[in-house]
Amino acid sequence: MIFEIRNDLTNMNCTPALVLSTQLFNSQYSNNEIRMLYASAHGCNVGIQLYPLLDSISKADFSSLDAIFKTLVKLFPSRTALDSKLQSAWIIQDTLQSILNPGTVVGASDQNVINAFNTGSLLYRDRTSDANAFSVFTSMAGVGTSLNRYGYNTSDDPASLGYAQVLNLTWTTKALIKADTEHAGCALASSMLNMFDAVNAVSSITSGAVSAAFSLISAAQTGIDLAGNAQCTADLFTAPECANAAKRLRYRDACWEQDAAASYAAGIIQAINAGWL
Numbered sequence: 001m002i003f004e005i006r007n008d009l010t011n012m013n014c015t016p017a018l019v020l021s022t023q024l025f026n027s028q029y030s031n032n033e034i035r036m037l038y039a040s041a042h043g044c045n046v047g048i049q050l051y052p053l054l055d056s057i058s059k060a061d062f063s064s065l066d067a068i069f070k071t072l073v074k075l076f077p078s079r080t081a082l083d084s085k086l087q088s089a090w091i092i093q094d095t096l097q098s099i100l101n102p103g104t105v106v107g108a109s110d111q112n113v114i115n116a117f118n119t120g121s122l123l124y125r126d127r128t129s130d131a132n133a134f135s136v137f138t139s140m141a142g143v144g145t146s147l148n149r150y151g152y153n154t155s156d157d158p159a160s161l162g163y164a165q166v167l168n169l170t171w172t173t174k175a176l177i178k179a180d181t182e183h184a185g186c187a188l189a190s191s192m193l194n195m196f197d198a199v200n201a202v203s204s205i206t207s208g209a210v211s212a213a214f215s216l217i218s219a220a221q222t223g224i225d226l227a228g229n230a231q232c233t234a235d236l237f238t239a240p241e242c243a244n245a246a247k248r249l250r251y252r253d254a255c256w257e258q259d260a261a262a263s264y265a266a267g268i269i270q271a272i273n274a275g276w277l
Helices: 002-010 014-025 032-046 050-059 065-075 085-096 129-150 174-179 184-205 208-219 221-234 239-248 259-275
Strands: 111-115 118-121
Touching: 002 014, 002 032, 014 032, 032 085, 032 129, 050 065, 050 208, 065 129, 065 259, 085 111, 085 118, 085 129, 085 184, 129 184, 174 184, 174 259, 184 208, 184 221, 184 259, 208 221, 221 239, 221 259, 239 259
Parallel strands: none
Antiparallel strands: 111 118
């Protein structure tokens, strides 16, 4: 089966690769190789192609939050309810969190339990270098597909609009985050934080234009964290509660575990609305 999956991925036959890898991922045979194949099959569905994407990133503008968001909207289109790219981006991030360095013991508070055969860590240092490298692009996809899906009317053309925001994202309070039945607002905030983690994890092994792009992305984290923390404290959570919420929010359903995480996520959404012009 592994050979068949690899052959399908080589030929961009996403659906059969996904069917086969899902069977293995949800079984006792799951291991880091299977997890990466499963993530890659979902990456195929999103349209992630490493070398063209690296080239695009090396040439893109990441000089401001607005530029970052517009670039990610351009790179990762996803506009209709029938499009499964957004959901695949979420699944990939979950899966990559379960590709751990050998011997890693994950504390209960840091776990992302996917199923009986795959438990992940929210801490990027627990994960393999390959998983962190892939996470750069999949977390970018999580942001880009989300902004495409929820930042425009269905009749809007992002390209003709210069990838500027049309619709404000609605999840700007703790209550609105928790009322979101699609869990999209919390997942978007989670993708932002995972993007920063992944970029920071691999920045030392990059060079040239890609390194410069990653440095600009990393620099944007301060403002995002300030916005999340500001809303969290405004909702009367303590500093330790907000710090723990920020860490737990690397899990995309953390907002239903902790009210503080929902507040932190709402602050991130506010920062996106303010920064995407």
